[in-house]
Amino acid sequence: MREQIQTEQSTPLFTHEQLNWIKSTELPSRVFLKSATEFDDQFLYFHNDWRFRYSGENKSIPFSKGKHFRDLPPETIKLIKIISLKYIEENSASVVDAFATGLAMTFADISSVTRDNLLAKLHALVAKEKRNHADNSQFYYTLFALRKLDRLKFFKSTDGKEDLEELLLELPRPRNSNWGVYQNLDMVIPEEVCLIIENGVQRWASKLTPSLKTKEEKIAHLKKIKNVVNLDKLRDCVTTGIVYYVGSRPVQLGKMAGGDFVIDTMNEHGSRFSILVPYAKKSKLTIERIRVAIPEELGRLVMLYMRLANIGKEDALLPQKSTSNKPVNDAIKRMLLLFSPKEIQKAVKNKDYELPVYTASLFRHNVGHSMAMNGASAIEIAYVLGQSSLVVANKYIAATPDMADIREQALGRNPVFKNMIVLMLTGNLVHSSKWTGRRVAGSIGGKLHYHLGGCDYEEEICPFSQGRACHGCLYFKPFTDGKHHDVLDSFNDELAEVRNVADDTATVNHPLLKELTRRKQHVIQVIARIEMAEAKEGN
Template sequence: MKYSDRHEVIETKLTDEQIQFINQVSLPSIMEIIVTSEFDTRYVRTDADRWEFIRLGTIEVNLFNLDQYSNKLLKLLVIKYCNGHMAPLNTRRFNGIKKILREIERYAFSYFYKKLEQLAKKNNARDYFELKSITKYLIRVRFPEFSLDDEEKLEQLAIPDVNDPFLRYQDVDNTLPSHMKNLIVRKMAEYSTKEGLESLSDADVKNMSILGLSYSVGCRSAQYSMLQGKSVRLLTKNHKTNLMRFEVSVPLAKQVEIKVTNPKIALSQEVGLIIQEYINRFGIGDTDPLFVFDSKGKIDLSIELHKRLNDALLFIQPDEVKDKIKTGKMDRPIYTLYDFRHNIGHTMAMNNASAQEIAFVLGHTSLVAARHYIMSTPELALLKNQSLGQNPIWKDMIGLLMTGYKTEEATWRSKTVSGMLNGKFIHRIGGCERRQVKCHLAKVRSCYGCFYFRPFDNVSKHEQVLDIITEEFVDLVKISNDAGANQNPLITTATETKNEIEMVISRLKGGLR
């Protein structure tokens, strides 16, 4: 099939099934761009074939001049890339991707995989990582000729000899962006309360259970099929503090000749409570399958899990995001089970976990994959802090995603936020739009990273909070070093809290709303 029209004359490489898929795709009317300056372009209209925008003082142009179907597919991929990387493709990178799409023989995973192998051998790192991201998006949207299980094969690819370590960091971290991970954690905590569980429908509690297990353990679809009601259980409960400890017995990812006991992994209280609610509602017995979707076995488990996982990801989005998705102003975020699986492997590697520990959590029968995660993440934790944690532009960008609009204390009429920090009473630092009557988080300390928080514009109060948190952070690092616990996970938590407060202060001082 050939197309001329106003586009480049080109023989389409798309199958009839792929063309049908593209015809059914509904692109958002605009692609929103997270800006770093008031002079940057905030969005582009997706119905045009020339996307021109200003970013960091540079005019970028994305020209769509392939055939009409390839153009629409390329637009979808560019939008997915922009949302996932929190930045659009610049002209050079866009042209690089378009050139690859022109040269590739067919739009099929095997051909993309072959091209990635060629780029790795040539040490063409930039094109390699861009194409790898695009390939992941094709898998996530379930584009014909791209299977959900293909994503695992991408991790077996050789990686170019990277001179710029940021490229490798980008490849790892954007499997599951930081803002998405923060959103999942906070929503799990919110819906694990009594009031939160009561607000969940049967479908939502099932979907949230799948999301919780995926985020905590990274099960693949075959492992989900082996889970039983007794796989998740409450180990102990402190009746004075009401704290609980759950564990999940993780089926091995692949069969082994010698029968061994399944690894048992601790689950957070929040995830455990949601799964417990799901088990109780559906009356699942100890030996019953934990997740049943079709009694006749006519449903592809991996596809059904993919659908429910992304239904949960849509469910936890803020209302304004849901409205934009519904009205076609924003693209819906899509991820796979393998994204969560790789996130766990890379996160553990970045925190100096051993190959044995990674294999244990992921249910591997060998150390091959675990060693891959360790080898692909050298010094990434330090790089992440240097390149992003101390970058003021990045802080503003993340700040726009993490907290709501600032507000005037005099005009606020809803709930306010006050609390104790290190023996000092912090009074009215902002407003709270949480729907639930009772908040399960630590007042003040946890508010800066919550999207229900509306900071008041009195900067001095926020600076007082920052001084206290900074003092605590310094003491925590000193105590951890003295005790030989340099990898204390509390240091990471304290760092994130400190950064969240700094982001809010930066926004208030910069006049961002």
């Protein structure tokens, strides 16, 4: 009893519920470092002090006797470890030592761990007159911790039920030249997760709904699909796709009927689909449904799901449950695992890695943030999200940094952007003389590129853009003697042309800039990996 009283008195930061939450949360013995290279430690072992090698450096977090940790009670140290683990699972481990230090400084400056106190700390960091780079880092590390603790229901007994992301829209961000470095931290959904979902939906649509011309072919394919498709997994895929592309709340998904799915056009050249989204909150001035276009790939999957599940126009699109939040969020979690690379699935199965949790609410805010970043008006954002007023939509726009910063990142001038070239590696490297499978080629920058690598995708038809999308594809096997620098030059040529068009037309947010930059980054990653492999063989 005496030890319990001393513990509670020595940790005024936490409530009784929070102390129990920290105590009941078990840390694993190790965690898989998903972005580790051949020269890094593949696992981080959770001893009292964390020590590992990553990105060519020996990393250390001295939890036991470090300057910023030695005066903190053990419960606070464990909470920092829990949040740091979540950070590693979602980001590169290269700065987790600075991340843990930043959290220690934040917890040392607040009287109790509540949403209000952490928000106040963020405001104080922004308002600091002589703010430096370390303060900016502490801001974004604290922001990540606040979001993570809120998602883990850490503040359940001490804070109100206001949506945290709406409160964060009113929080000014630090102004500094390195804003692009922190963009993914400030994005609700990391760009890598968005890419996994987009590629996953496209891959499933290509496999399950191929382009067939005759009625006989379509009937035969549907008969074949009925015997092999898992309807529950297909429903999860449809649910995740609608949440990701439309930003629908679970309660809106629960109100959707089969008749809300609309086939706008369908011919030999392609199809167009839209979905009628009900308002989650009604007002006297709103209409019953809003019509939002969805990608063709998602539309074909929804159509297949409705046929296999025998859903009519008056039937509910998804099964009716007592609550809509948990089934939707569970579907997203299961689908992210299925869409993830095999090494991530293996690490999850072996309990070496815990897949980050992203809820439907976070995807909704991601849609609003992304639209604001691309120059959408408040009316457009409110319409797509099904909002009956422009209040929240205006906050998304107000929270968007200067377009000059976005353009700077799109041009790829940021040195950190250029150095982050090994975070997302593609398939196994192979010499062209040893590859016997299908080879890829494609036109980029007005030039035909070949001798790039092989493809081990199980279908003959590429669901993506062959050649152009290969370097970022999980099925691509880059040739170590491939002509990857020629592809990089062509992407640079295309970027130059798009920038010239954007400048001549005064288009601040050209839609191709971001996509071309991402494709260019994938090529740089492959080139870097080949150089690393050659250097290792030379040694």
